[in-house]
Amino acid sequence: MRKNILLVAGYEYKHGRTNMALLCKKRANAILHKHNSWQNDSNVSFTLFDVKNGAIERGALNNGNIQWNVVSSNFDAINRSIHYTSDDKFIQQQTNVLSITDVYQHIQEIGKNHPNTIRELSIVGHGWRGGPVLVNSYERSAYKHTGSIPRLRDPWDKDGRKKDTNVTNMNTSEWRNFKNAFHNQAHIWVWGCASSRIYKTVINKVLLSSEFRRKRYGSHNNDDTFTLSFSNQFANTYFEKDTLFFFRSRNNQTISERRFTRTLREIKDFLIRGLCHTYAAQMAYNTKIKVYAALPGTGADYDRETHSRRRVMVVPTSSQVYGYSYASIIRFYKTYIETQEDTENKGYALFNPQQIRIWKRG
Incomplete structure (x- = not known):
């Protein structure tokens, strides 16, 4: 049976030097390391959306290693002189830069043609509790929550939003295909910050x-x-x-x-209201898929402790290693809200669909 893993590499707009696509490939290595039985499984396929270079790569197993090949260059690579202001904001304009909606469309195609095959969707890059930040784009005023059409996505916007899974942004057939794409044991990782x-x-x-x-x-x-x-x-x-x-x-x-x-x-x-009003919670609530993401009030950093070939990001819990720590924030959530940690001990939290549903009804 097919096993699809989707990896989304945002753009490091603050400095432009960190290679998020490389971190995604390291995540692929980590998945393969975790699932030892997949090492020579020809049904395992990795798809990488590289926002910086405007490319989509496919990773296939070759003697236990992942061999990557570009399968699409239909999008524009990031050009700071064209796409950014001097203060690192993505310019509000129509562009052919990769968007989170392009990822959603790919998921819908999988749901239509190869349902129940996505095992993981990982989004690597910056973030805030409202969603993953792929390029640091901003909604035009009409699309903001105070605007005239707040439930619609701004077509110029590239970043993830809580409203992405609303009926106004995915029609019935698109939504059906999106949900059907995921395996019943699938999960979603949002690796960026939520440091509100x-x-x-x-x-x-x-x-x-x-x-x-x-x-x-x-x-x-x-x-x-x-x-x-x-x-x-x-x-x-x-x-x-x-x-x-x-x-x-x-x-x-x-x-x-x-x-x-x-x-x-x-x-x-x-x-709890803060937890429920996150991209992670909304995605978990609507899809009924487990989502791992940073807790509101915590941030993410680049992993310094895992094997170098499998390092992605973590929520720092050791001041000795990172110079700062969110351990006290995480402990408070765990003790008094009873949140659960991610299964890989990366400092992220599980946004459990059943728990979110209870909180929303609360």
Whole structure:
């Protein structure tokens, strides 16, 4: 039976030097290392979408090694003088640069012609909780959540969005083919960051509060209260992002008190809303496929510990190795939200479709 692995290499727009396509190929090596029985299986096929070079490569097994060949050069390679502003933003214009939607179309073709064969979709590159960042493109105003057509994708946009799997962006047959493409044991990896400051700050404020430190870690109950205090700058930037937590009312749109108490239940609900409003959660919820991605408030870095041929990215949990760590953020989520870690101990979290469904109904 066919085994399709899809790898998407975003563009390192900040510096332009990191070869994301090479990281994808290392991920292919890691998959092959994990599935030893696949070493000489002619049914195993890797497909790499290389945004930087505008190419699609196919990897086939040859004596236990992956042999890569370009099968399409129909897209434009990234040209910084044409595609980017001086501050690393993808220029809003119509281009022939590879888009996440091109990946989706390929998945739909697989679902139509070779259903139930995708074992993994890995998206390697920058990211935020709203989705993987392939080129750092921005939606035009009409397509933003405050615009006139917010549910539609901007056709000039190349990055992943939470709304990608909505009915407005995939019709019934496209959606059926997309879902049918994945094997029942398939999973999706979103390797980039989700380092939203709002979630990291709130968790750290709770951890540093006198009320939290007064009790043993993990022994707090939902009725326990914690005093939180925020700066003017933070309040002006972030309070409107979740009015239920910061204002306790959707109708109160003014900056009220910057120092207040919240129960653990309210803090957990705030974090669960953040989890549910991620690209990873939305993809898991709609497809019913397990998704591994960074937790809101955590970032990703390039792996420094795995064998060099199999290194991709990790969420750092060792200050000794990376100079910083998200271990305390991850521990809080695991202890009080009961999130699960990824199966490869890379610091990412499992976005379980059943759990997301429970939270959304919550």
